[in-house]
Amino acid sequence: MKIIFLGTSAAVPTATRGLASIAIRRGGEVLIFDAGEGMQRNFLLAKLGINQKMKLFITHMHADHCVGILGLLQTMTLLGRNKKLDIYGEPRLHEFISQNIRVIKFGLSFNLDIHIIDKEGVIVKESDYQVSCCRSEHSVPSYSFSLQEFDRPGIFNVAKATKLGVPKGNLFHKLQHGEDIIHNGMIIKSVEVVGPKRRGRKIGISGDTRPSVELERFFANSDVLIFEATYTQDKYQNAVNTFHSTAIEAASLAKASKSDKLFLTHFSSRYKDPSILLDEARTVYENVELAEDLKTVIIPYTR
Amino acid sequence: MKIIFLGTSAAVPTATRGLASIAIRRGGEVLIFDAGEGMQRNFLLAKLGINQKMKLFITHMHADHCVGILGLLQTMTLLGRNKKLDIYGEPRLHEFISQNIRVIKFGLSFNLDIHIIDKEGVIVKESDYQVSCCRSEHSVPSYSFSLQEFDRPGIFNVAKATKLGVPKGNLFHKLQHGEDIIHNGMIIKSVEVVGPKRRGRKIGISGDTRPSVELERFFANSDVLIFEATYTQDKYQNAVNTFHSTAIEAASLAKASKSDKLFLTHFSSRYKDPSILLDEARTVYENVELAEDLKTVIIPYTR
Numbered sequence: 001m002k003i004i005f006l007g008t009s010a011a012v013p014t015a016t017r018g019l020a021s022i023a024i025r026r027g028g029e030v031l032i033f034d035a036g037e038g039m040q041r042n043f044l045l046a047k048l049g050i051n052q053k054m055k056l057f058i059t060h061m062h063a064d065h066c067v068g069i070l071g072l073l074q075t076m077t078l079l080g081r082n083k084k085l086d087i088y089g090e091p092r093l094h095e096f097i098s099q100n101i102r103v104i105k106f107g108l109s110f111n112l113d114i115h116i117i118d119k120e121g122v123i124v125k126e127s128d129y130q131v132s133c134c135r136s137e138h139s140v141p142s143y144s145f146s147l148q149e150f151d152r153p154g155i156f157n158v159a160k161a162t163k164l165g166v167p168k169g170n171l172f173h174k175l176q177h178g179e180d181i182i183h184n185g186m187i188i189k190s191v192e193v194v195g196p197k198r199r200g201r202k203i204g205i206s207g208d209t210r211p212s213v214e215l216e217r218f219f220a221n222s223d224v225l226i227f228e229a230t231y232t233q234d235k236y237q238n239a240v241n242t243f244h245s246t247a248i249e250a251a252s253l254a255k256a257s258k259s260d261k262l263f264l265t266h267f268s269s270r271y272k273d274p275s276i277l278l279d280e281a282r283t284v285y286e287n288v289e290l291a292e293d294l295k296t297v298i299i300p301y302t303r
Numbered sequence: 304m305k306i307i308f309l310g311t312s313a314a315v316p317t318a319t320r321g322l323a324s325i326a327i328r329r330g331g332e333v334l335i336f337d338a339g340e341g342m343q344r345n346f347l348l349a350k351l352g353i354n355q356k357m358k359l360f361i362t363h364m365h366a367d368h369c370v371g372i373l374g375l376l377q378t379m380t381l382l383g384r385n386k387k388l389d390i391y392g393e394p395r396l397h398e399f400i401s402q403n404i405r406v407i408k409f410g411l412s413f414n415l416d417i418h419i420i421d422k423e424g425v426i427v428k429e430s431d432y433q434v435s436c437c438r439s440e441h442s443v444p445s446y447s448f449s450l451q452e453f454d455r456p457g458i459f460n461v462a463k464a465t466k467l468g469v470p471k472g473n474l475f476h477k478l479q480h481g482e483d484i485i486h487n488g489m490i491i492k493s494v495e496v497v498g499p500k501r502r503g504r505k506i507g508i509s510g511d512t513r514p515s516v517e518l519e520r521f522f523a524n525s526d527v528l529i530f531e532a533t534y535t536q537d538k539y540q541n542a543v544n545t546f547h548s549t550a551i552e553a554a555s556l557a558k559a560s561k562s563d564k565l566f567l568t569h570f571s572s573r574y575k576d577p578s579i580l581l582d583e584a585r586t587v588y589e590n591v592e593l594a595e596d597l598k599t600v601i602i603p604y605t606r
Contacts, residue, residue: 012378013344019374037374038341041316063377063407067370071322071340074366075315092406099402103395104366105443140408 001026001149001201001299003224003263005291006042007034010208010230010244010266011064017293018042019064020266022205022226024147027128029053033145033205035068040075042294050079055124057131058089059207060142061096070100077109084111088123088131090141091116117143128152129200134218136209138243144207144215146222149200153177161193201299204259208266210240211249216257224299225259226291228266229277235268247277251285265291304329304452304504304602306527306566308594309345310337313511313533313547313569314367320596321345322367323569325508325529327450330431332356336448336508338371343378345597353382358427360434361392362510363445364399373403380412387414391426391434393444394419420446431455432503437521439512441546447510447518449525452503456480464496504602507562511569513543514552519560527602528562529594531569532580538571550580554588568594 002025009017019036023046030052032043058066069087076085087093094114101108117123117133120143124131128150133143156176166172166188171181180189204219206227219225230244239246245253247264254262264281267274267290274290281288305328312320322339326349333355335346361369372390379388390396397417404411420426420436423446427434431453436446459479469475469491474484483492507522509530522528533547542549548556550567557565567584570577570593577593584591 011381012347013341013374015344015348018341018344037371038316038321038344041318041321041341044315045318061407063373063409066407067373068340070366070370071316078314092408096403096406099406100399103399103402104364104369106366 001203003203003226003297003299004046004048005263005265005293005295006032006039006046007036007068008265008267008291008293010228010268012269013038014269017267017269019068020059021068022265022291023048024203026149029055031131031147032056034059034065034207035072036064037067038071039068040071043072044075046294046296050076051081051083053083054085055131056085056087057145057205058087058093059136059144059205060138060140061090061092062140062208065208066093066096069097070104073097073108073112074106077107081110084113086113086115086124088115088117088133090143091118132218134214136207136215137212138208138210142207142209144209144218145205146218147203147205149202151200152198154195154197157193157195161188164188164193166193198301201301203299204257206245206250208244210243211245211253216253219253219257219259222257222259224261224263224297225254225257226263226265227253229264229281230266230268232271232276233280247281248284251281251283251288254288255285260287262288263291263297264288304506306506306529306600306602307349307351308566308568308596308598309335309342309349310339310371311568311570311594311596313531313571315572316341317572320570320572322371323362324371325568325594326351327506329452332358334434334450335359337362337368337510338375339367340370341374342371343374346375347378349597349599353379354384354386356386357388358434359388359390360448360508361390361396362439362447362508363441363443364393364395365443365511368511369396369399372400373407376400376411376415377409380410384413387416389416389418389427391418391420393446394421435521437517439510439518440515441511441513445510445512447512447521448508449521450506450508452505454503455501457498457500460496460498464491467491467496469496501604504604506602507560509548509553511547513546514548514556519556522556522560522562525560525562527564527566527600528557528560529566529568530556532567532584533569533571535574535579536583550584551587554584554586554591557591558588563590565591566594566600567591 006021007018020034021039204222204225227250229247309324310321323337324342325336507525507528530553532550
């Protein structure tokens with residue numbers, strides 16, 4: 001699994017940072033969180049694939065998080081996508097897309113399934129992962145998302161099982177899934193031939209929000225938390241007034257949620273050098289980095 | 304007067320070229336032609352000024368020419384514009400802006416006057432210039448634009464007029480505006496004290512179009528013609544099918560219209576190096592250059 005930041009500026013783009021968008025590539029699929037204006041450019045540069053299996057999640061319907069949907073859909077059409085695209089967001093997402101397709105009159109070369117989010121909980125459940133949403137605290141209806149992989153059985157030691165005389169088939173399956181067996185009058189324990197369970201990874205994405213106890217719970221034990229850090233602490237009142245977070249608040253929430261690693265993103269364009277946000281965050285939480293446009297992060301199994 | 308190219312790619316942005324947008328700065332005002340997705344980024348980098356007197360013209364309502372309006376309006380609001388903004392385009396422009404303002408719910412910090420273009424002719428007349436439109440040949444209703452400065456009187460040689468004994472006031476005014484006068488029994492000719500008339504400059508902007516005789520007339524005697532050159536000549540049939548022009552067609556039209564200088568823009572993203580378009584254009588017309596994002600061109604008085 002890898003994370004590729006496609007846009008890391010808040011509200012207004014800068015010379016080096018486009019508007020909000022994050023891609024996660026895992027298991028042959030691309031999951032995109034937010035599509036700020038112009039994100040298709042980094043999407044193309046990152047070579048994420050026009051015709052990949054793909055889902056797009058929109059945290060909220062502010063222009064700097066959703067306007068890029070239009071260009072992305074059009075470019076996918078121009079470049080010949082034919083696989084269905086699933087897109088998730090609050091009710092106005094449907095109106096935004098359908099009105100613009102009608103007014104700008106652009107056809108799509110693929111089916112677009114718009115899934116309206118109207119409550120918290122699991123919104124996508126695939127065989128090996130799920131995506132959940134939690135209301136965030138912003139000036140318009142907005143959601144944070146988490147991607148949670150399901151735990152997988154440990155690695156099965158085929159050679160050892162074969163050496164113990166276990167035949168392939170049903171008994172292999174039982175051992176792999178944690179059952180002890182009796183074979184040729186001998187007890188063979190699952191733990192003898194199966195490594196420790198591989199814990200699924202969890203990635204949290206805040207969208208725009210004030211910090212909250214709900215989000216602290218929602219992001220509990222994330223392998224990676226990507227949290228907005230619009231402001232330095234001296235602009236705390238701006239953060240409160242505009243329903244955003246400071247870098248220190250993001251770091252405090254990462255710590256409180258026992259997340260392993262924090263990426264700060266969504267920086268106010270007033271910070272020519274956002275390393276001041278990193279410095280502030282480090283005063284409360286060590287394992288933190290700044291997101292950069294097109295920065296790619298490989299997420300290993302760590303627990 | 305200077306021209307600043309804000310986006311020069313057709314349909315899909317590339318690493319170095321954003322979507323269609325051209326700015327002209329003259330006399331304390333900024334005129335912008337088209338606003339493809341993401342153009343606000345180069346608009347900000349070019350430091351054109353958030354609160355300038357400004358007019359925005361949209362050639363047609365394809366996403367790659369109009370989606371950038373939304374981000375531009377929002378950024379202007381965030382950065383505190385308070386001067387009225389005039390925007391010109393075909394009827395769907397009004398629907399595009401009003402629907403998106405309603406759905407994405409973004410307020411504006413300034414008045415927006417949307418002027419609907421429904422016929423050819425002069426659409427803006429200021430004291431020193433006018434902007435006209437002409438239907439272009441594209442797959443949707445679309446317009447080309449021309450900016451025409453009015454001729455100005457020649458430079459008045461105050462010292463010489465004074466030396467000839469002409470008093471300031473009415474007689475100055477008459478001489479300045481081409482009238483000969485009799486003063487102290489002496490005939491003084493306007494041409495003795497006034498330089499040659501300064502011809503206004505004319506800039507033509509094609510938008511997306513097939514070449515046509517109408518456009519050749521419309522762009523007649525331009526100082527600068529900015530014409531789309533989506534394709535090389537071997538893709539002539541693509542140009543016909545998609546209502547675009549080849550570089551050679553753009554050059555031929557520049558030549559036929561007796562334009563002084565041609566800039567090619569709106570290059571298909573298939574051309575990693577669009578200099579092939581320049582080479583082709585040069586086979587029929589010498590004074591031609593490629594537009595580049597953020598390239599700035601000063602337009603002198605040349606005639």
